[in-house]
Amino acid sequence: MTSPAVAAWADLITLAEQEQQALLAVLTRLVTDPRLEAQVAAALDYPGWPLPLTLLPHRAAHLTAGTPELATFASVSTAATTAVLTTLNRWGWPSPASCAASDAAWLLLQHADTETETRHDLLRDLARTWQHRGADPRQLALLTDRDRSLRGEEQLYGTFVLIRDDRPRFLYPIADINHIDDQRSRIGLPSLADDTPYAYCPITPYRQARSAPVNLWAPATSPAPQLRRTQQRTPQSLAGDATPRHGVYLAATLRDRDEIRRIRARLPPPLESTARWLDLDPLTRPSSQFDAGIVVNQLAAQLCIHDIARARLLLAYPLSRRSDGVTAEIGCALAYGKPVIIAKGSPRCSFDMLPSVTISDDIDSALTAAHHALTDHAT
Known part of the structure; x- marks a missing residue:
């Protein structure tokens, strides 16, 4: 019983x-x-x-x-x-x-x-x-910082932090930045610098979203109890979005998001980006709530699939060594029959040999190739 x-x-x-x-x-x-x-x-x-x-x-x-x-x-x-x-x-x-x-x-x-x-x-x-x-301890730290922040007080552990341009950005002020690592170590948290590689999106210690290391504690490996399943509600569809005539999907990693935003600003007219994931930023938008964790990842995945489908081609510029997500986006584009342009110097993948994949000399050449591919095709 x-x-x-x-x-x-x-x-x-x-x-x-x-x-x-x-x-x-x-x-x-x-x-x-x-x-x-x-x-x-x-x-x-x-x-x-x-x-x-x-x-x-x-x-x-x-x-x-x-x-x-x-x-x-x-x-x-x-x-x-x-x-x-x-x-x-x-x-x-x-x-x-x-x-x-x-x-x-x-x-x-x-x-x-x-x-x-x-x-x-x-x-x-x-x-x-x-x-x-x-x-x-990460759950204790997040609860403490949330309690303090909603009272208008400063963070004690600096858990509401995101990395932008390789520098930490805090959603709320820090009580004592010079001693924050002392506070963190007292409850078994890694230093702020050790958390940096995981803070390109919110660090959320909830089930699959638990990706950052925590000292002195690890989730139990016992199987989860059998639960009565709840009916899954399908969120509002994204499929009805318009298909831009010269839409380009920009593929990169979260670590390279700021750089790819700068590339987006350089898209030669009439090219326009369809990659809405670039603007899913908890620093600026409630549609990417800072404490949503795995839900924002689900939303980003939905956006990526729909935005690749409504683009005319995919331009990949993954600067980071780990580019598994970019490779998956390339595969998705190829499955939709979209041409792919990869900037030279990016991590290589098994798709490079396919005739619908173009390897450019650099990002400038990639932008020029994208412009020719879309405008020449339109003509």
């Missing part, structure tokens, strides 16, 4: 999955509705002191109620907040033997922004659990 505690943890895991699906639908709506996203951005103080979507009902109730995806997310988030607070108050923090339960508890508590006082009190329980090595 399943114990009440185990059943409660299973319910939280299911709620976390439901919340992620609702959030994906919201972010998909925002990225496909620029006017709505601008309204949400203004309500959430982007880009100055960006607030999470969980607070939108309190700052723009009319937007929330008038948008089905936002209304659904608000309803799911409210139910999840009640459930996680009730469960944690009754049973305490989950055992490290259940990584899925700990992740769900963290995610839902991280998003319990309408109950800041209760969450603040629960942080003490999590800190005690961490002292006995029963909690992920």
Whole structure:
């Protein structure tokens, strides 16, 4: 017979999955509705002191109620907040033997922004659990920084950080940058410099999104419990987007995003970029919420597939050594029958020998080749 505690943890895991699906639908709506996203951005103080979507009902109730995806997310988030607070108050923090339960508890508590006082009190329980090595220190650090940031205080651990042009950019101020590594080491976090290779997108310690290293702790490897599956909601389709006559999909890695943005600015008219992933930046847009983690990755994957499909050709300029994602995008373009241009000096791949793949001398030659390919074809 399943114990009440185990059943409660299973319910939280299911709620976390439901919340992620609702959030994906919201972010998909925002990225496909620029006017709505601008309204949400203004309500959430982007880009100055960006607030999470969980607070939108309190700052723009009319937007929330008038948008089905936002209304659904608000309803799911409210139910999840009640459930996680009730469960944690009754049973305490989950055992490290259940990584899925700990992740769900963290995610839902991280998003319990309408109950800041209760969450603040629960942080003490999590800190005690961490002292006995029963909690992920990154989850403790993120909860602490979120609690402080939403109170208008400075970050203690610097967990809300992104790398732009190889330099850290903090979404919120740091309490003491000169001693931040001391604070991090006290709870078993790597130094800020050690986290840098993983901070080109938000570091989120939740299930598949856990990619950064954490000292003195590792997720349990025991199989996840069997759960009753929830119905998956399909987010708003992206397939109806217009196909630009001279559309170019720009493929690169996240590490090279800033450089490829500069390449985008150099596209010779009438060429235009279809690569919307370049602008999925939590520093500036609520459609790429800084705490969305795996959901933003899902949204980016959807955008990539649709934007390759609506482009006329793909131009690849992967500067980083690891270019698995770029290779996958090239394969997707070839599957759609799109010509591919790869700048010379980029990592080589098995597609180089195909007749529909052109290897250019450099990025300038690649841009010229793209221009000729599209304008000559149009003529």
